[in-house]
Amino acid sequence: MNQRISQDNNVVIQSLTQIGNCGLFLLTLLVAVPRSLRYIRETIRQLWFVGAMSLTIIMVCGLFVGMVLMLQLYHVLSIFGGTSASGMVVALSVYRELGPVVTALLFAGRAGTSITAEIGLMRATDQIDAMELMAVDPIAYVATPRFLAGLIAMPLLTCVFCAMAILGGHLVGVTWLGIDNGTFWSNMTAQVDLHTDIVNGVLFKSLAFGAVVSLIAVFQGFATPPTSEGVARATTRTVVASSIAILALDFVLTAFLM
Amino acid sequence: MTDSVPATPDDSMLVRIRGLTTVLGGKTIFSDLDLDIPRGKITAIMGPSGTGKTTLLKHITGQMRADAGEIVVDGLNVAELSREKLYKLREGIGYLFQNSALLTDFDVFENVAFPLRQHTQLPEVLIRNLVLLKLQAVGLRGAAALMPSELSGGMARRVALARAIVFDPMLILYDEPFVGLDPVALNQVLKLIRTLNQTLGITSVLVAHELAAIRQIAQHVFLIANGKVVAQGDPKTIADDGSPWTRQFFGGEADGPVPFQYPAGDYAQALGFAGAAK
Ligand SMILES: Nc1ncnc2c1ncn2[C@@H]1O[C@H](COP(=O)(O)OP(=O)(O)O)[C@@H](O)[C@H]1O
Ligand SMILES: [Mg+2]
Numbered sequence: 001m002n003q004r005i006s007q008d009n010n011v012v013i014q015s016l017t018q019i020g021n022c023g024l025f026l027l028t029l030l031v032a033v034p035r036s037l038r039y040i041r042e043t044i045r046q047l048w049f050v051g052a053m054s055l056t057i058i059m060v061c062g063l064f065v066g067m068v069l070m071l072q073l074y075h076v077l078s079i080f081g082g083t084s085a086s087g088m089v090v091a092l093s094v095y096r097e098l099g100p101v102v103t104a105l106l107f108a109g110r111a112g113t114s115i116t117a118e119i120g121l122m123r124a125t126d127q128i129d130a131m132e133l134m135a136v137d138p139i140a141y142v143a144t145p146r147f148l149a150g151l152i153a154m155p156l157l158t159c160v161f162c163a164m165a166i167l168g169g170h171l172v173g174v175t176w177l178g179i180d181n182g183t184f185w186s187n188m189t190a191q192v193d194l195h196t197d198i199v200n201g202v203l204f205k206s207l208a209f210g211a212v213v214s215l216i217a218v219f220q221g222f223a224t225p226p227t228s229e230g231v232a233r234a235t236t237r238t239v240v241a242s243s244i245a246i247l248a249l250d251f252v253l254t255a256f257l258m
Numbered sequence: 259m260t261d262s263v264p265a266t267p268d269d270s271m272l273v274r275i276r277g278l279t280t281v282l283g284g285k286t287i288f289s290d291l292d293l294d295i296p297r298g299k300i301t302a303i304m305g306p307s308g309t310g311k312t313t314l315l316k317h318i319t320g321q322m323r324a325d326a327g328e329i330v331v332d333g334l335n336v337a338e339l340s341r342e343k344l345y346k347l348r349e350g351i352g353y354l355f356q357n358s359a360l361l362t363d364f365d366v367f368e369n370v371a372f373p374l375r376q377h378t379q380l381p382e383v384l385i386r387n388l389v390l391l392k393l394q395a396v397g398l399r400g401a402a403a404l405m406p407s408e409l410s411g412g413m414a415r416r417v418a419l420a421r422a423i424v425f426d427p428m429l430i431l432y433d434e435p436f437v438g439l440d441p442v443a444l445n446q447v448l449k450l451i452r453t454l455n456q457t458l459g460i461t462s463v464l465v466a467h468e469l470a471a472i473r474q475i476a477q478h479v480f481l482i483a484n485g486k487v488v489a490q491g492d493p494k495t496i497a498d499d500g501s502p503w504t505r506q507f508f509g510g511e512a513d514g515p516v517p518f519q520y521p522a523g524d525y526a527q528a529l530g531f532a533g534a535a536k
Contacts, residue, residue: 126359133319133353134373134421135345 018223018241025219028139029147035137036144046149050111054157057110058103062161065098066090066168074177083177087184088191090169095192096201096258099162101250104209107154108242112217115146116238119221120231143218150214151207158206200257208249213242269333272297272429272461273318277327280313287313289485290327295429300455300462302472302493304507305482306516311465312356314482315431318463319351320344332428349377352422352430352460356437358414360406360421366393367402370421377425392420396450412443419450429461430454436468444471451475469497469508481507483516 036043073086119142122128128138166188173179192198217238224234273295280287287310295301303311316322317329320336329336334347360369370389374380380388393399396416406414415435422430432451436444452475454460466472472479473493481489481496481503488503489496497508506514522528 122362125362126355126357127361129321130353130355130359130361132321133348133351134376135348136373136376137345 021223022215022219025222026215029144029215029218032137032140032144035140039141039145042141043145043148046145047152050115050149051153051156053114054107054110054153055160057106058157058161059164061102061106062164063168065102066094066165067172069093069165070169070172074173083179084183085187086179087169087173088187091166091188091192092197094162094165095197097250099158099165099202100205100209101246103158103161103206104154104213104246105243107157108213108239108246111150112213112238112242113235115214115217116221117231117235119218120224120226120234123226124228124231143222146218147214150217151210154210154213155203155206158202162202196258204257205250205253208253209246212245212249216242216245270297271295272332274330275327278317278324278329279326280310280317280324282313286485291486293480293487295461295463296478297461298459299477300451300464300475302464302466302476302479303482304467304472304479309482310485311482312433315353315433315463315465318431319348319353349425350428352427354415354418354422354430354432354435356434358418360414360418362406365402366398366404366406366417369406369417370424373421373424388424392424396420397446412439412446415439415447416450419447423454426458427460429463432462432464432466434465434467436466436471448475469493
């Protein structure tokens with residue numbers, strides 16, 4: 001029993017240490033932002049890389065989320081004879097919750113893992129040391145550009161996700177289930193609020209998630225022992241830690257913002 | 259000039275190490291080690307695996323801090339330099355990694371161009387000519403468009419060498435440059451190291467285990483073991499100096515001052531003959 005408690009304590013202390021180190025790493029990243037402006041081309045290259053890499057999966061998943069959402073809502077709302085509101089409900093749930101959250105989860109699995117693995121392998125093969133020796137600061141050249149790229153890519157990808165979800169909803173609702181096209185759009189435009197739903201929902205949340213996911217991904221890459229086993233573990237940790245952080249942060253943001 | 263050591267009277271030494279003491283993970287790697295690297299020469303450093311040869315190179319480049327002692331490179335005390343000055347110093351140092359450490363994102367040309375692009379604003383034409391010049395010097399101008407994953411070990415090391423010399427450094431540190439090379443590639447790299455030293459006068463520090471190769475090119479050799487320099491001298495004669503260290507290291511005896519056995523408890527006891535150990 002005692003053994004178990006001390007083990008739990010150990011896990012708690014380890015997690016807290018990791019969170020603390022991650023926070024310190026964020027400071028290092030932010031301090032390096034002015035220096036990394038010299039490497040603006042690297043940031044753009046990374047932006048293209050993480051953005052393009054995640055685009056297909058985000059589009060496909062967005063489409064399906066919108067389609068299934070419409071199917072479910074139509075079924076439920078038809079009980080109350082309110083199927084004309086289903087387009088609007090799809091839009092609201094996608095803007096406020098599903099868009100930012102699902103995009104961030106997908107981004108963590110697709111781009112986050114590859115950022116972690118790439119940095120881990122760069123360290124294992126002495127590439128990071130080589131940069132140090134060529135008088136190029138690896139934080140400013142490798143870490144900060146990837147962090148910034150994730151931060152910028154997330155809102156853009158979230159917008160793409162939302163657009164695809166509404167398209168999916170339209171496809172199922174209007175084309176298949178026969179909701180009137182005019183009703184679908186006019187209900188939606190009447191009820192969606194620019195401030196609460198788009199700014200606070202889509203933009204604010206996705207920026208926060210972008211920061212958290214790319215921070216975790218870059219941190220795990222730099223913090224892991226530079227061995228193949230270390231890289232494998234760090235990649236897993238990126239997904240686990242990002243998912244928990246996204247969902248916890250989502251709750252906090254929703255409680256405070258909406 | 260506040261962070262430089264008073265001008266040393268003996269300017270013929272590019273690197274001066276005095277009283278170096280390093281403890282890593284509770285293990286003493288160096289204890290009070292003194293070592294000088296003369297300008298314009300090829301100096302070899304030998305020693306059993308795990309003695310800290312790589313660590314020594316990392317001290318010279320300022321990647322690792324010592325627990326005591328001072329390291330002076332070209333009149334500058336490495337431990338006291340600010341980040342900017344350390345980076346400035348590193349621009350004058352080439353470092354050849356054991357596993358080449360080419361950037362996997364870029365092709366051969368861009369790898370060699372990387373330091374130029376980072377530290378200069380040279381026009382593209384000039385960068386191109388400089389890079390092709392260095393690639394020609396290592397015999398790989400034709401491989402400029404290949405990616406690092408398409409290179410053999412010997413080719414990758416030559417590309418890394420081209421990258422290390424792209425700024426015409428005053429000092430090149432080679433960390434085990436011959437490991438894993440076939441005899442032809444080994445001779446190519448050997449010849450390159452000698453050419454760079456003789457034609458450009460680049461001071462070279464060579465960490466290697468191949469005594470035959472070292473005999474051909476090095477002017478001075480240090481044998482490091484147990485955190486100290488245990489023997490040094492002309493590579494042609496060091497093997498005959500009669501000390502037990504050189505006898506074991508160059509004579510190929512399995513046991514000697516460098517123990518064959520990793521430190522362990524009593525053997526008889528480990529086998530279960532507890533009584534016999536008494
Ligand atoms: N960062 C580190 N932390 C703890 N021990 C280290 C570290 N780096 C190297 N060592 C230890 O220092 C010793 C010397 O390593 P190294 O310089 O790589 O030896 P060599 O290059 O001579 O084979 C080894 O025993 C290694 O385990
Ligand atoms: Mg080594």
